Amino acid sequence: MTDCSLAEAERRDRADSVGHARARFDLPEGLIYLDGNSLGALPRHTAATVLNVIAAQWGQSLITSWNRHAWIGLPQRLGARIAPLIGADPGEVIVADTTSANLFKLIAAVLGARPDRHVVLSETGNFPTDLYMAQGVIAMRGDCSLKTVAGSELIAAIDEHVAVVLLTHVHYKSGRVYDMAAITAAAHAKGALVIWDLSHSTGAVAVDLNGCDADLAVGCCYKYLNGGPGAPAFLYVARRLQPELNSPMSGWMGHAAPFAFEDGYRPAPGIDRFLCGTPSVLAMAGLEAGLATFDDVDRDALFAKGRALGDYCIELMDGRCAGRGFTVVSPRDGSVRGSHVSYSHAQSWPLCRALIARGVIGDFRAPDTLRLGFAPLYTRFVDVWRAVDAVRDIIDSGTWDNPAYHASATVT
Numbered sequence: 001m002t003d004c005s006l007a008e009a010e011r012r013d014r015a016d017s018v019g020h021a022r023a024r025f026d027l028p029e030g031l032i033y034l035d036g037n038s039l040g041a042l043p044r045h046t047a048a049t050v051l052n053v054i055a056a057q058w059g060q061s062l063i064t065s066w067n068r069h070a071w072i073g074l075p076q077r078l079g080a081r082i083a084p085l086i087g088a089d090p091g092e093v094i095v096a097d098t099t100s101a102n103l104f105k106l107i108a109a110v111l112g113a114r115p116d117r118h119v120v121l122s123e124t125g126n127f128p129t130d131l132y133m134a135q136g137v138i139a140m141r142g143d144c145s146l147k148t149v150a151g152s153e154l155i156a157a158i159d160e161h162v163a164v165v166l167l168t169h170v171h172y173k174s175g176r177v178y179d180m181a182a183i184t185a186a187a188h189a190k191g192a193l194v195i196w197d198l199s200h201s202t203g204a205v206a207v208d209l210n211g212c213d214a215d216l217a218v219g220c221c222y223k224y225l226n227g228g229p230g231a232p233a234f235l236y237v238a239r240r241l242q243p244e245l246n247s248p249m250s251g252w253m254g255h256a257a258p259f260a261f262e263d264g265y266r267p268a269p270g271i272d273r274f275l276c277g278t279p280s281v282l283a284m285a286g287l288e289a290g291l292a293t294f295d296d297v298d299r300d301a302l303f304a305k306g307r308a309l310g311d312y313c314i315e316l317m318d319g320r321c322a323g324r325g326f327t328v329v330s331p332r333d334g335s336v337r338g339s340h341v342s343y344s345h346a347q348s349w350p351l352c353r354a355l356i357a358r359g360v361i362g363d364f365r366a367p368d369t370l371r372l373g374f375a376p377l378y379t380r381f382v383d384v385w386r387a388v389d390a391v392r393d394i395i396d397s398g399t400w401d402n403p404a405y406h407a408s409a410t411v412t
C-alpha cells in the first residue's frame with residue numbers, strides 16, 4: 001500500500017537527486033504545472049539570453065553576427081546538444097522548421113529513395129499532424145498510399161510494399177511507449193525504414209536511436225526541451241542514410257554552397273541538406289537556453305524520476321480517488337509509459353477547467369481524457385500530491401459542475 005500522506009511526498013522530494021534543477025526555472029509561486037509535456041516551463045536564463053542576442057548581437061553587430069556570433073551554425077550546434085538526449089551522434093541531428101515540416105521532409109525523402117515501394121504505414125490514432133503530413137506527401141506524389149492499423153497489428157502489417165513506418169514513440173494521449181529496437185528490427189527485416197516522432201519522448205524518457213539501429217526521427221523542442229512556444233524542431237537522419245536521402249524542400253540553406261548563389265540545387269553533404277531557409281535566430285536563442293537546463297543533470301536519474309512521478313500519480317489516484325469514475329488509460333507499467341499519465345472520466349473537460357482555476361494546470365484531450373504531464377526537471381512529488389488532492393476535492397465538492405467550466409476553448 002502506498003503511503004498517501006503529504007509527508008511521504010515531501011520525503012520523496014528530499015530524496016530526489018535531480019531536484020536542484022527546478023531552480024533553473026521561473027515558475028509562478030503556488031502554481032502546479034503539469035503540462036510541461038505540451039509547453040515546457042520558462043527557464044530563468046531565457047529572457048537574458050534572448051535579450052543579449054537582440055541587443056548586443058543583432059543591435060550592435062548587425063549582419064556581421066552571422067559570422068561573429070556564429071548564428072549560421074545554430075542548427076548544427078543545437079542539434080549536437082540534443083543528440084546525447086536521444087542516443088545520436090553530433091552530425092546526425094539538426095534543428096530546423098517545425099516538427100510537421102520535418103515530417104514532410106523525411107517522408108518525402110524516403111518515398112523518393114524507395115521507388116519500388118509505395119506504402120506509408122502508421123498507427124490509427126497517431127498524432128494528427130503525422131498522419132496529415134503523410135497525406136500531404138501522398139497527395140503530391142499520386143502513386144503512394146497511407147495505411148493505418150492498430151498498434152498491436154503493426155509489426156504484422158509491415159510487408160514488402162511498405163517504404164516507411166511512421167510512429168510516435170510515446171503516444172500523446174495514452175503515454176504508451178513503443179519498443180523502438182523491436183519495431184526497427186522488424187521493419188529492417190522487410191526492407192522498410194522507420195521514422196520516429198520523439199515529441200513526447202525527448203528530454204523525458206530514455207531514447208537510444210543508434211543503439212536501436214534507428215533510421216530517422218523528428219521531435220518537438222517546446223515540450224520537455226523547454227525551448228519556448230513554437231520553438232524550432234529537430235530531425236535526425238542516421239549517418240549511413242544521409243547520402244541517399246534528399247529533402248523535397250530544397251532551400252538554399254540545404255545547398256552545398258549557399259553563398260555561391262548557383263542556379264542549380266546541389267544538396268549539402270550530410271545532415272545540412274535537411275535545412276531549408278534561414279534559421280530563426282531569436283527562437284533558436286530561446287531553445288539554447290532551454291537545452292541548458294539539462295546541463296550537468298544525470299540523464300538516467302532524470303528519466304527514472306519521470307517514471308517515478310507517473311507511478312506515484314497512479315498510486316495516489318488508486319488510493320485517494322477510487323470510486324470516482326476515473327479509468328487510467330496509460331500503462332500502469334512505468335517501463336512502457338512516457339512521462340505523462342492520462343485518465344478518462346465523463347467530466348474530464350469541466351474538471352480540467354476547474355483544476356486550472358485552482359492553479360493546477362494539466363490538459364484535456366478529446367473526447368474524455370485528462371492528461372497530467374510530469375517534466376522531471378521541475379515537477380516535484382508534492383506537485384503530484386496536491387494535484388490528486390485537488391482532483392478529489394473538485395469531484396467530491398461538485399465544484400466541477402460550474403457553467404464556466406463547461407464552456408469551450410480554442411486551445412485545449
Ligand SMILES: *Cc1c(COP(=O)(O)O)cnc(C)c1O
Nearest residue numbers: 098099100127168172197199220
Ligand atoms: C507536439 C507534437 C508535434 C508538434 O508539431 P509542430 O509541427 O511542431 O506543431 C508533432 N508530433 C507530435 C507527436 C507531437 O506531440
